[in-house]
Amino acid sequence: MKKNIYRFGMLCISIILIAVVFKVMHFAGAGILLVIGLGSMSLLFIPISYFLLLKSTEDKLLKLVFHAAFISFSLDFIGMLFKIMHWPGTGWLLIIGLPLPFILFLPAYINYHNKRKLKTDTDFFAILLFMIYLGVFTSLLAVNSDYLAIEAYAHSTNEISESNSFLIESTTQNLESPVSVSTNEMVKRLENIKKSLVMEAGGGNKEFVQLDGTINYRLISGKKNGNVIAVSNMDYIKFNQQFEEFAKMLKANMVDNNTQRLIDEINVYRLAKMEGQNPTIMELPLITVLNVLTDWQNKLLLINYTQKQSSI
Numbered sequence: 001m002k003k004n005i006y007r008f009g010m011l012c013i014s015i016i017l018i019a020v021v022f023k024v025m026h027f028a029g030a031g032i033l034l035v036i037g038l039g040s041m042s043l044l045f046i047p048i049s050y051f052l053l054l055k056s057t058e059d060k061l062l063k064l065v066f067h068a069a070f071i072s073f074s075l076d077f078i079g080m081l082f083k084i085m086h087w088p089g090t091g092w093l094l095i096i097g098l099p100l101p102f103i104l105f106l107p108a109y110i111n112y113h114n115k116r117k118l119k120t121d122t123d124f125f126a127i128l129l130f131m132i133y134l135g136v137f138t139s140l141l142a143v144n145s146d147y148l149a150i151e152a153y154a155h156s157t158n159e160i161s162e163s164n165s166f167l168i169e170s171t172t173q174n175l176e177s178p179v180s181v182s183t184n185e186m187v188k189r190l191e192n193i194k195k196s197l198v199m200e201a202g203g204g205n206k207e208f209v210q211l212d213g214t215i216n217y218r219l220i221s222g223k224k225n226g227n228v229i230a231v232s233n234m235d236y237i238k239f240n241q242q243f244e245e246f247a248k249m250l251k252a253n254m255v256d257n258n259t260q261r262l263i264d265e266i267n268v269y270r271l272a273k274m275e276g277q278n279p280t281i282m283e284l285p286l287i288t289v290l291n292v293l294t295d296w297q298n299k300l301l302l303i304n305y306t307q308k309q310s311s312i
């Protein structure tokens with residue numbers, strides 16, 4: 001039984017290492033592998049090992065060490081999973097989990113080591129080295145290194161939104177043309193998608209959606225939430241269908257190079273890089289998704305403006 005548990009632990013570690021490589025290289029399936037690896041480690045391997053170790057001894061002090069280890073390392077591994085996957089609640093998990101090995105497990109082990117007067121220090125130093133490694137790793141995960149990047153995305157999203165408002169004002173005439181009608185519908189649909197994503201990211205975000213419909217992107221919460229657009233999002237599905245028809249309509253009218261460039265740039269995030277993968281936009285955190293959707297609105301309005309100018 002113990003051999004099988006050790007083999008299972010090695011399998012979990014192998015999956016985690018492969019998942020990290022996939023994540024760094026942006027290969028498909030990285031998220032699934034991380035969930036399987038870290039999830040199995042924290043929800044299966046650690047609890048099973050914990051119960052087996054409890055059964056293997058009657059020493060109350062040693063059992064106390066096992067209790068402390070189970071609580072500390074389970075929270076750490078779950079916190080790592082949440083951090084890597086950009087799930088909400090990461091901050092609290094890391095704030096609670098990061099100091100636990102040092103304020104819960106280490107004192108319990110030192111107390112056991114001293115009271116039992118163990119002569120060999122090999123295990124003790126090995127545990128200290130492991131805890132130093134774990135502490136450094138989780139500390140790096142806890143560091144908000146992408147704060148400036150998130151602020152930059154939020155700022156640029158606000159800027160693009162403001163420029164879009166001027167473009168909308170300049171293209172309100174000649175709305176009866178098919179291009180203008182389609183553009184207007186898609187821009188509104190994208191705005192609805194953004195609002196729903198912002199509202200889903202946090203209940204307090206309601207106050208940052210203004211009466212005129214504009215969003216204060218710099219103040220909203222949940223900016224780092226990952227994978228916010230689901231494959232089943234009906235508004236996004238309808239937008240894709242409408243955009244496909246829109247692009248065909250433009251190509252039938254022999255679009256210029258600039259319009260074709262704007263269409264291609266929208267497709268960079270709208271379409272999957274490889275067959276069988278999700279569209280690129282579905283792998284991005286919330287603030288990046290909002291930035292991309294706002295950029296799409298901008299490009300659609302520019303296409304409409306270009307078409308309007310060419311028809312004059």
